[in-house]
Amino acid sequence: KFQVTLMKPRIQPDREIGPALAKIAEIVAANGHSISSVQVDHIGTRPSESALCILGFMPGHAAFSSVISRVVQVHQSFPEAVVSLPWQQDSDSSCWTPFLQALKQGFGGIFPAALKLGFHTTVYPFWQDSLSIEAALGEVKKSSESSNNFNKLQERVDEDFAEKVAPATAVAVVNEIGWANGCDGISRTAVAQKSTQE
Numbered sequence: 001k002f003q004v005t006l007m008k009p010r011i012q013p014d015r016e017i018g019p020a021l022a023k024i025a026e027i028v029a030a031n032g033h034s035i036s037s038v039q040v041d042h043i044g045t046r047p048s049e050s051a052l053c054i055l056g057f058m059p060g061h062a063a064f065s066s067v068i069s070r071v072v073q074v075h076q077s078f079p080e081a082v083v084s085l086p087w088q089q090d091s092d093s094s095c096w097t098p099f100l101q102a103l104k105q106g107f108g109g110i111f112p113a114a115l116k117l118g119f120h121t122t123v124y125p126f127w128q129d130s131l132s133i134e135a136a137l138g139e140v141k142k143s144s145e146s147s148n149n150f151n152k153l154q155e156r157v158d159e160d161f162a163e164k165v166a167p168a169t170a171v172a173v174v175n176e177i178g179w180a181n182g183c184d185g186i187s188r189t190a191v192a193q194k195s196t197q198e
Contacts, residue, residue, distance in 0.1 A: 001036035002028065006074070008041050009066045017070055021077040037082040037118060037173065038074045040067060052086050053095035059102060067099075068106045075107075075115055084118035084173050089153075091160040100164050115168035119157050 004024055006012060012020070028034055057064065067085075074083050104111055111117075153172035161170040 001034050003037045003039065004035055005039040005041060006070055009063050014066050014069065017073055021073060025077055035078045035081045037084050038078060039084040039086075039118075039120065040070050040074065041086060052099065053090050053092045057095055057099070059098055064099075064102070068103055071103060071117075072106045075112065079112075079114055082116040082118040082171050082173065084120045087119035087121055087157075089121050089156070091156075096161070097164070100161075111165050111168035113167040115165075116171050117161075117165050117168050118171045118173040119161060120173035121153065 006017060006020070024035065071083050071085070074081070107115075153174065157170050157172040164170075
């Protein structure tokens, strides 16, 4: 199973989304593979820095309608996949409520029961070359005891979003431990070694 990322509209224009999803479906079907999740990015310097509720992301934002359309298209193309949105543990209702209401309208007024809507956050310790695998995991374990925790993410997502997206399913996603292109102080080799060993 593979995870796919749709880049922000400035990088990957709306007109390319349909053909890209069709090509991905063709490739995975031809090789007997499947798509487990599709990350939909919209803003941010790098994918890891994307968070839905920054830069005034409300109706009227340049990327707002694009994100709505992309989530709908992804679910239509890969109905079994989690459609992952940049949460980064920010559940600001003034941002998420109008977005989810607009998204519901994009699906015709009700979320599909089969939709798995993901809310993703990043495990940053794995990005740091100076940290060993053991040290990185230690940082994550320590974080589980703070407000920025990783062992209760699903509980938090359920509390913040389950009712708002019903009858769809809200899913907590921890990802992006492997993105290293163009990030200062981070090498692809070091991240790849960590992400494939643990």
